[in-house]
Amino acid sequence: MSKPESAKTGAEIDLTAIEREVRLEAPYQKDGHAARTLVREDDLRVVLIAMRSGSRLAEHSGTASMSIQTLSGQARLLLPDRLVDLPKGRLLVLERGLAHDVEAVTDTALLVTVGRPTHA
Secondary structure, eight states, X not given: OOOOBOSTTOXXXXXXXXXXXXXXXXXXXXXXXXXXXXXXXXXXXXXXXXXXXXXXXEEEOOSSOEEEEEEESEEEEEOSSOEEEEETTOEEEEOTTOOEEEEESSSEEEEEEEOOOOOO
């Protein structure tokens, strides 16, 4: 597993190659999903999540606003008031603290970008 990139000089990342690598890792093979943090800065985090068809990430929420972009496949997110289908090429933006769960309708890769947490 590689160390997250630094944005100091500009991080260039091959998402397709990383998706392939993540799908070969033990957590993906065992649990049907795995994640790799690509960038970790004080004000930004970027994570690639690969999910096997039918796998699920249980309900959770974040401490900062985030975006979820489908790189491949199709995901389905259950929000408190609706179900959102996210086919390849779609982007969903969630406010801080919004509970959601994620299901892979097909083999799916998501790019999650998390902003800086705010403190109440």
